[in-house]
Amino acid sequence: MTRAYNFCAGPAALPAEVLEQARDEMLDWQGRGLSVMEMSHRGEAFMGIAEQAEKDLRELMNIPDDYAVLFLQGGASSQFSALPLNLAGPNDPVDYVNTGVWSRKAIAEAARMADVKEVASSEADGYAHVPDPSQWQTRDNARYLHITPNETIGGLAYNRFPEAGNVPLVADWSSAILSEPVDVSRFGMIYAGAQKNIGPAGLTLVIVRRDLIGNAREGTPVMMDYAVADKADSMYNTPPTYAWYLAGLVFQWLKRQGGLEAMAERNRRKASKLYSFIDESAFYANPVNPENRSLMNVPFTLADDSLNAAFLEGAEARGLLNLKGHRSVGGMRASIYNAMPEEGVDALIDYMAGFEKEKG
């Protein structure tokens, strides 16, 4: 069996070691005679798996004790709704920064539920940069300030975070969580869909400071109430048990790699190789301001769009999968999350160089 290099933005590549362990434990988890998929979520075996996963995540991200860690469902998109329901009343001010497609979706959903203000935007330059925080038109009475540290489609990333004063900073970290260390205490809440750097789709992570929860507005669906989830240890209903277990295996894998410092170093090396190659080439281009380039999602275009199909076909034939850019922007995109080995990036660059030589 050969594993291809999968550059999909999500669901994304998982570490081979994790999949091998899951395979080995698939039918009989640690001599219990059943799969994790078949276990009661309230049984002692699964409770152990769940607790260990949370413990490992807390350790990896250095999450302070006054933060709840919730293992939810519904994707990051559900959090676009749950966030205003939990942290704001119907007429309360909530501030958002618009840096791309995912910010816009978060803004559109919140606008149905609260008084949204777009406090900064880089839409005018096609989302090529992150607006300078000193220019943001934030409100001191906002219930929170929402940012998207890594825009998965545009390949745009923050390289520093604003001082939000007493306003809780909330981050949709779906596509860069666990890719580098972060000071969680600077944030009121961090959330992420699992299917990029955490595990399989179906699990959604919410890390939220406990003093911010418990005041969900009237009418909030019980499944969206963070305080209910926290009180029930994310088991108010049946949680996505298998995805939770796999996320736990990923957390252990990350610890074996040396934790988030080591991942950050590797991710910086991978991304910098690819961007350098693109910048040095007259055939490939990336539109993002170098200071705000994502380490996780690298969009690029070919000098001639009519070569896109041939580029993708040749890539696939070499086991370089899912390089097609998002339909809203076209071109190519290489997502190089934690599980993408450095050799995968080398193989991509090698292919790109050969393609340019032949067709450029």
Ligand code: PMP
């Ligand atoms: N936010 C970001 C930054 C994303 O990349 C995505 C998914 N690509 C989402 C939100 C939506 O996530 P989900 O599909 O888990 O709802």
